[in-house]
Amino acid sequence: MLSTKSIQFEYTGVPAFSIPDIHLKAGEELLVLGESGSGKTTALNIIAGLLKPQGGKVIIDDVDIYSLKEDKLDKFRGKNIGIIFQKPHILSALTVMENLQAANFFAGKKENGSISTYLEELGIGNKKNAKVNTLSEGEAQRVSIARALVNQPKLLLADEPTSSLDDKNAEAVVNLLKQQSKKLNAVLIIVTHDQRVKDHIENHLTIGNRVGRNRHTEF
Amino acid sequence: MNLVKLSWNYLLAKPLNTGLNILLLSMGLAIITVLLLMQDQFENKMTRDAEGIDLVIGAKGSPLQLVLSSVYHIDFPTGNIPLDEAESVSKNRLIKNVIPLGMGDNYNGYRIIGTNHDYLELYNAGFREGRPWEVAFETVLGQEVASKLELEVGSRFVGSHGIGTASHAHDEHDYIVVGILEKQDNVLDQLILTALESVWYTHDEDHDHEKFEQPVATSGFPSSDQEGREVTSLLVKYRNPIAAVQLPRYINSRSSLQAASPSFEISRLFELLGVGIKLIQGLAVVIIAIAGLGIFIALYNSLKERKYDLAVMRTLGASKATLFVHIILEGFILTLLGGLLGIAIGHFFLWLLVINNEQGALSGLRPDIFLAEELWLLGIALITGVLASLIPAWNAYRTDIAKQLTGS
Numbered sequence: 137m138l139s140t141k142s143i144q145f146e147y148t149g150v151p152a153f154s155i156p157d158i159h160l161k162a163g164e165e166l167l168v169l170g171e172s173g174s175g176k177t178t179a180l181n182i183i184a185g186l187l188k189p190q191g192g193k194v195i196i197d198d199v200d201i202y203s204l205k206e207d208k209l210d211k212f213r214g215k216n217i218g219i220i221f222q223k224p225h226i227l228s229a230l231t232v233m234e235n236l237q238a239a240n241f242f243a244g245k246k247e248n249g250s251i252s253t254y255l256e257e258l259g260i261g262n263k264k265n266a267k268v269n270t271l272s273e274g275e276a277q278r279v280s281i282a283r284a285l286v287n288q289p290k291l292l293l294a295d296e297p298t299s300s301l302d303d304k305n306a307e308a309v310v311n312l313l314k315q316q317s318k319k320l321n322a323v324l325i326i327v328t329h330d331q332r333v334k335d336h337i338e339n340h341l342t343i344g345n346r347v348g349r350n351r352h353t354e355f
Numbered sequence: 356m357n358l359v360k361l362s363w364n365y366l367l368a369k370p371l372n373t374g375l376n377i378l379l380l381s382m383g384l385a386i387i388t389v390l391l392l393m394q395d396q397f398e399n400k401m402t403r404d405a406e407g408i409d410l411v412i413g414a415k416g417s418p419l420q421l422v423l424s425s426v427y428h429i430d431f432p433t434g435n436i437p438l439d440e441a442e443s444v445s446k447n448r449l450i451k452n453v454i455p456l457g458m459g460d461n462y463n464g465y466r467i468i469g470t471n472h473d474y475l476e477l478y479n480a481g482f483r484e485g486r487p488w489e490v491a492f493e494t495v496l497g498q499e500v501a502s503k504l505e506l507e508v509g510s511r512f513v514g515s516h517g518i519g520t521a522s523h524a525h526d527e528h529d530y531i532v533v534g535i536l537e538k539q540d541n542v543l544d545q546l547i548l549t550a551l552e553s554v555w556y557t558h559d560e561d562h563d564h565e566k567f568e569q570p571v572a573t574s575g576f577p578s579s580d581q582e583g584r585e586v587t588s589l590l591v592k593y594r595n596p597i598a599a600v601q602l603p604r605y606i607n608s609r610s611s612l613q614a615a616s617p618s619f620e621i622s623r624l625f626e627l628l629g630v631g632i633k634l635i636q637g638l639a640v641v642i643i644a645i646a647g648l649g650i651f652i653a654l655y656n657s658l659k660e661r662k663y664d665l666a667v668m669r670t671l672g673a674s675k676a677t678l679f680v681h682i683i684l685e686g687f688i689l690t691l692l693g694g695l696l697g698i699a700i701g702h703f704f705l706w707l708l709v710i711n712n713e714q715g716a717l718s719g720l721r722p723d724i725f726l727a728e729e730l731w732l733l734g735i736a737l738i739t740g741v742l743a744s745l746i747p748a749w750n751a752y753r754t755d756i757a758k759q760l761t762g763s
Contacts, residue, residue, distance in 0.1 A: 178757075186670065187757040207674035214672015221760055225667045228660075229368035230361075237356035243672035247356075283671070 137162045138183070138291055138323050143192035145178055152190070155179045155343060160323045162290065165314065167337040168327040176343055180295050180327045185213045197290055214243030218284030218322075220313075222296040224276035226268045232279050233264045236286045243287045254282040258312065274305055281309070285316055292317045294326045298333060310336045358677070362684040365661070372653045373689065379649055380693030380739070381700055383642030384732055388701025389708075390632060390639070391728050396720045398625070401427070404542045405617040407477050409599065412436075412444060412606055413588035418615035419624060425456055425588040426617050428466050428542055432458055435585035436612060442576055444606060445589065449598035454590040455576055457554035460514040462530070465500045467514050467547045469554030472573040475536075477590070478543050484508050485534030491552040491567050495534040497544040503713065506532050514547075514557060528557060528567075545718060552577050555584060646693065647739040650686055654747035658682070665751050666759035675752045682748035683741055690740025694733040 139159045146152035153175040160166055170176040181187040183194055185201045194201050196216060201209055227235050236251045255261045258278040263271060271279065277297070284292060294313055298306035310326070310333055317324035326333060334340070366373045405426050413421045416433030423430035435457075445453040454477060457469035468474075472487050475495070485508040487495055496506055506512065511529045530553070536543055550571035571577060576586075591614075593599060599616075606614035658665075665678055673681075706722035 181757040181760075184670070186760070207676065210669060210674040210677075211672050213670065219670050225663050225760065227664050227667060229365040229664075234356060234364065238361060238668070239671045241356040241361075242668055242677070287672075 137164075137197060139195045140183065141193045141195070143179075143182060143189045143194070145175070145182060145187075145189045153178065153343075155182070155192075156341060158183075158341070160325075162323060163318065163321045164339070165317070165324045165337050166326075166339045166341060167333060168325060169329065169334070169340055169342045170327075171329060174343055176327045176329075177295055179343060180293055180325070183291075183325065184217055184219050184293050185209050211244060214239075215245065215287060216290045218287065218289035218292045220277075220280055220284045220292075220294040220297050222299060224273075224280040226271075226276055226279055226283070228268055231265050231267055232260065232271070235268070235279060236283055239283045239286050245287055250288075251282075251286055254285055257316075258282050273300060277301070277309065278312075281312065281316075285320070288320055290320075290322050292320070292322050292324045294324075294328075296328050296330065297326065298328065298330050303332060306330065306332050307336070358681055358684055359688070362681055362688055365657075366685055366688060369653070369657060372657075376646060376649045376653060376689055377693045377696060380643060380646035380690060380736060381697035383639045383646055384694055384697025384736060385700035385704060386635060386639035386642070387732060388698050388729060389704045390636060391726060391732075392701065392705050392722070392724070393717075393720065394632070395726055395728075396724065400541065400719060401621050403540070405621065407592060408590045408617055409593045410591040410602060410606075410614050410616055411588055412441070412591060412612055412614050415611065415613045418613060419620045421588065421613065421615045422617045422620040424458070425590065426542075428468070428546060432587045433613075435587050438576065438579050438584040438586055440611060441586050441589055444609070444612060445576075447602065447605070449594050449602045450591055451594040452592040453575070455551055455586040456588050456590065457551045457585075458587045459554065460516055460557065462512050462514050462547055463504055465497075465504070465545060465547050467494070467530070467549060467554070469549055469551040471551065471571075471575065471577075474548065474590075475543075478539060478541055480539055480543055481537045483535050483537045485532070487573075488533055488548070488550050488553075489570055491550050491556050491569075491571055492528060492530050493533040494530045494547050494549040494553075495536060496532055497536055497546045497548075498538040499544040499713075499718070500547055501532075501535045506535075508532050508535060540719065542719075550577070551586065555580075643735070643739060647743045650689055650740060651743040651746065654682065654685060654744050655750075658747050658750055662754055662759050665754045666756040669754070669756045670760070678751040678754070679748045682751045683744050686740035686744025686748075687737060688740075690736045690743075691733075693740075694736030697736065698729050698732065 137160055140155060140157055142157065143155040144152055158166065168176050168179060178187065182189045185194070188202050199212065201212060204212060227238060230238060232255070233251065236254070237247055240247050252261065252264070255264055258281060260275055260278050260282070263275060268276065292313065297309055297313065301309060313324060313326065314336065326337065408426055411421050411425045413425060413432065414434035414436050420430050421433050424432045441455060452473065454470060454473045458466060460467040475487060483498065485495070500506070510532045513529045530549065538544060552571045556567065566580065593602065603614040603616065606612050668678060702722045705720060708717055709720050709722060712718055
């Protein structure tokens with residue numbers, strides 16, 4: 137389902153990263169750990185098709201995504217990858233409902249009535265027509281999760297989804313992500329430095345090693 | 356959800372900015388619309404009113420004034436000319452036909468014009484009701500006069516001296532309405548027409564009621580019943596093209612008369628007005644340019660706040676081109692609304708002008724006529740919108756998603 141091959145990336149002025157090869161089957165989960173600045177968000181961006189690496193391949197569902205043309209890659213991402221960012225990043229001019237409709241629209245999928253279902257399942261059904269600036273942080277986070285799910289992606293990526301939440305909410309969010317990705321039979325990758333998440337997911341990958349002395353982790 | 360709705364939602368999210376830009380643009384376009392409508396209809400009206408009139412002969416003075424007063428009935432007459440002189444000049448072989456006009460009175464601001472039936476024929480005037488005048492003090496009303504003053508066939512009214520409203524009334528003898536014209540869309544709509552004799556008799560000191568019953572002249576001049584009869588002006592139709600060269604020079608050389616060509620004077624008038632019109636047009640163009648700049652600045656600034664939103668759209672599957680179109684659409688929708696509103700306001704302005712100038716030069720202009728040029732205006736508005744949003748749209752196109760979302 138998802139595999140990466142010898143991915144290398146470097147910022148100007150900063151030594152190159154390499155990301156250990158990852159092979160995950162549909163329905164599997166992975167926790168990517170690392171200190172801030174270790175490059176784990178960069179790794180997530182690369183896997184999400186948002187940032188082209190200097191070397192290596194990302195293969196999702198038998199497609200080498202960086203061999204796609206840019207607009208094809210955008211569509212592919214919209215259809216197959218759901219991303220939850222550290223901040224909710226909800227489209228400010230739209231209501232909750234319209235945000236999810238926009239996700240359908242950009243991915244080129246028909247609205248199929250699943251929007252209301254997701255909002256209900258995530259406990260924000262009553263916020264359907266709310267403007268984004270009236271939501272609490274927790275609610276906004278849930279909206280961004282619902283938006284990541286609404287196109288039924290094959291790969292679900294979450295970047296520090298729990299960092300601004302208390303223990304109770306953090307656990308709820310992780311469980312929600314696990315539960316929903318199981319339902320979709322999707323690969324779930326959570327990138328975090330939050331130790332509270334550790335116990336919930338078996339597969340761990342720690343990154344943050346420079347090229348040359350990286351420790352290979354096999355799965 | 357579609358792109359139009361998406362762009363519309365972002366416009367609605369900034370109602371003040373959006374409103375201001377639409378208003379600014381629509382004001383600029385409204386000014387141009389009014390100018391276009393007025394220019395077109397004014398020129399049409401001017402040409403229609405002067406059709407069949409090659410030359411106006413009247414008292415010495417400003418030739419433009421003579422044309423405005425005798426053809427368009429908006430300015431004051433230059434004075435009167437003696438009947439015998441008028442008759443002798445009319446016998447010139449270069450003249451095909453002459454229509455005498457006598458003015459000086461009004462009823463509630465509508466001019467009473469003494470003339471003969473040729474004047475009706477000049478404009479092919481049809482009757483809605485009644486018949487032409489046959490004896491003195493019988494009148495035929497233009498359609499607008501009848502409807503505005505609520506007069507009908509059989510109504511009686513008293514004229515008052517002067518061209519404008521008020522001043523003293525000629526209460527010795529009242530006029531009676533015998534006919535009402537159909538709507539002509541020319542100057543006749545605002546005139547009260549009667550026999551030249553009516554105008555003479557109403558100014559006489561003694562009132563010989565017997566001659567009031569005599570049939571009046573329907574063509575040419577009435578026969579002079581006493582010394583010192585005058586007419587205000589003569590509308591002349593040439594017999595042949597040579598007349599255009601010879602006749603004005605011949606008449607102007609005679610001391611007490613002057614001849615003025617409507618087409619020449621009107622083109623001179625438009626030349627004079629042209630400077631003012633150009634100035635207002637320039638002002639409107641500047642306003643439109645400012646509106647364009649306003650749209651550009653609004654989009655450019657909002658883009659800074661929206662870089663996250665744009666990046667999120669990319670992660671959701673929108674391509675660079677989609678974002679480009681999304682921003683262009685915002686400018687497009689904005690200017691489409693501004694353009695439509697501007698044209699509507701333009702017509703509304705004209706309507707306001709017309710209802711506030713019922714008897715002036717603007718009366719008879721119609722705010723409900725739309726011109727093909729207005730589509731051009733809309734086109735110009737849309738081009739402004741697209742141009743103003745090009746740079747912001749290009750910025751949106753280039754947005755680096757990963758950088759925006761992670762701040763790295």
